[in-house]
Amino acid sequence: MRPEIAVLDIQGQYRVYTEFYRSDSAEQTIILVNGSLSTTASFAQSVRYLYPHFNVVLFDLPYAGQSREHNDHTRLMSREEEADILLELIEQFACDILLSFSWGGIATLQALARRPRRIVKAVINSFSPVVNPSMLGYLQRGVDVMRACDRENIGAVLNATIGKHLPSLFKRYNHRHVSGLEPYEYAQMSHHVETVLNMEGRSCVSFAGQIDIPVLFVNGEWDEYTTAEDARLFAQYVRHCEFRIINQAGHFLDMEHKAAWLQTRDALLAFLLPPLGQQRPRSTAREQHALVG
Template identity: 40%
Template sequence: MKPSTELVQVKEYRIHVEQYRREGNRKSIILINGALATTGSFNHCVKYLRDDLDIILFDLPFTGQSRPHNPAGGIVTKDEEVEILLALIDRYRPQSMLSVSWGGYAAMMALARRPPSIERAVVASFSSHLNEPMRNYVSRARDLVRAERFGDVAKLMNDEVGRFLPKLLKHVNHRHLSSLDSREYHQACFHIEQILSLDDEDYTELYRKIDVPVLFINGELDEHTSPAAVRELGNYIDDSRFCTLPDAGHFLDLENRSARRRMQQVLKGFLMPVICDSDEPSSYHDARFDVVDRDMSYVLKSPISSRLQRQSVGG
């Protein structure tokens, strides 16, 4: 299935948008990437959600298929990212959203504005603050970008947050990041500075404004956005739910077949309208997860597999 595409004008930017639509689908979801990732990084999500939900994807102005349509030299701030996201939500009226990694900041800020069409959200590989491994990682990335050592930036990403990716995806990431132009790296450096300043801001009141169910998914092996760190958001978001994905790191379903299968089950169990509105057990329920308490937090029944914990190449 090929998506329909269009260019959408949002203020001074032209945004490349892709839509996967299927006759009979009653609801839709918008997918939100982080940093320099493009719509292509959501290939797995598209495959296992498109039969049940129409899917909306987009590239930010400085990357992917939006880049050729926007003038060089401009910098997109995180506030502008939020305005772009809100404009697309207003145009396409999706009922749910899914963000990955640093896309979580734009997603959370947009949710705090309470867009009327959004009924629930999934925020994956996100943490409300920078822990020591993440701060060290982004600081080293900033220094390499400033020195224009772009190949080393790609290697750093694969060695750190991408350590559990299969070899083929590490190769694809290295090729993609090494080929970016100076404009994209200028944006990346600005993006890193924004990330490093996040701990200087208090988002507590913003989180309290979120009034829809939010499911946070983190990889069990992810040291940079750990499952434990994100749970503090339960103190601020009334309907917050938490899932720890076994044997997965920061890139979750991109890392191995087992993670893809579990991610599919968790997303369908949370997002599908019939299942979400029913008190009956979900047909997508995985025996490895147990749903507990009123907030439907997912907890593991089994310990980490030490063999898979050491494994860096998935299926």
């Protein structure tokens, strides 16, 4: 299962690294949106159960992962700009479904509020519309170490908070990854955190009411940072929403253990796949990618 890799020009402003897992048997295409400080590699567990039911699109934002070398980093990006990029990729890959993880939910909900014509369903993992005391403490500690570019403690904060339920192997990977980022990546994440702390951008209820497609919210039973209870507040704003709790799982859901992986897989596929006997027209996914140097 090798992806087709391309670096796409987005509106003449950014170049975005993408991976496209093409499935000959798939009728729909799903695009996955990373959380903060994450790259396409963070969705390795998710791709295992989404493919081959769907064509799968992964991407790195311009300041992250394998997009970094293709962009200059002279200014910080807003969540609105991230939503613009997401909407452009939805069109380019003819995506039908949108799935986000953690802070990727902010740009995702902003994009959904614009009612992209192709998207028929969405899944929002490990996200809630409020900053509860646990999340507030995590954000405050996180922005302090990122402002100081304290690489060692950036990894320690992540693993002691939202990553506390990860197995040790993934904790080591997370620590190595987040402690080795570029200063502009820490600056970008600090900017997003400060926006959240100022109650601009994490307060998603202002545009959640514009979403008119079915949305599934998935949260871990043990996640004290984006709790299942807090996520249910979206029911007041999103017209067509469902909720699932992954038992004995924290913030990282399908990465934490096999039972959580199975529960997450079953919840997503039950929501996303059409009932047996029902089919829809096949999406026109991109036939070829042009690699932009």
